[in-house]
Amino acid sequence: MTKAELQAFAQAQVDLLKPKAADTQKASGQRAKGKLMFYEALLAVYGNTQTPEEFGLLDAVNDTFQEIGAFASGVTFFSKPEECCRTP
Template identity: 50%
Template sequence: MSKDELIKFAQDQLARWKEKANGPDPEYSAFARGKIPFFEALLAGASDTPQPWEQLGLLDAVNDTFQKLGKVSSGDTFYKLPAEES
C-alpha cells in the first residue's frame, strides 16, 4: 500500500464512520464514534499534518503494540512505512 493509498483509506474510513456515528442504533453509533479518533490520527500522521499530542499518543500506542507483536520492526513507524513505496 502506498502512502497515497493509506491516506485515501483513512479518508474513506472517516467518511464512512462519521456518517454512521449518529445512526439510530446507539450501540453501533458508539462503535462508529470509537473509530473516528484513530482514523483522524492516522490521516494526520500519514499526511505529515501537524497533529494534537493526543493523536500522536494514540498512533504511538498502536505502533508500540505492533512492534511488540513483531508486525513492525523496532525503530519503524507503521503509518510511515508506505511512504517508501510512493
C-alpha cells in the same frame, strides 16, 4: 500498502464513519466514533496537524504492532506501511 494508499483508505473510512458516529445512543454509533477517532488521528499525522493525544493514540498502536512483530523497532506503521510484517 503504500503510505498514499493507507491515507486514501483512512479518508474513505472517515467519510463512511462520520454519519454513523453521529448516533452515539447506539453501541454501533459509539464503535463508529471510536474508529473515527483513530482514522482522523491518522489523517492528522499525514497533514502534520496532530494533537499530542492523536499522536499518542497512534504511538500506542505502533508500539503494539512492533511488540507482535508486524513492524521492526524504529519503523512506524503510518510512515512506512509497506514495511509491515518484515521483521529482522
